[in-house]
Amino acid sequence: MTPWIEKVARDDLAAVLPSELSPADLDLTVDLAADYGLTSLNKVLFLMSVCGDTGVDLGAFTEADVAAMHTLGDVISALGKHVPQEV
DSSP states (O other): OOHHHHHHHHHHHHHHOSSOOOGGGOOTTSBTTTTTOOOHHHHHHHHHHHHHHHTOOGGGSOHHHHHTOOBHHHHHHHHHTTOOTTO
């Protein structure tokens, strides 16, 4: 896992969460919806933001890929497979 991807993902997730958790307090293994209260709309906003910030085309992910992103760790892992080489 690339540390900068994790930092960007933590920052972007903290920005859309209904609670006021700091990026450092986010657990990579916690369910985004069940435990952090991330709504479907906020998940889309989060993914759009994190993809934009990492240079990953959101179109690289299928509906099934997005549905399988249950934790922050899942998102980071998925992003890591698509980050442009020049980043």
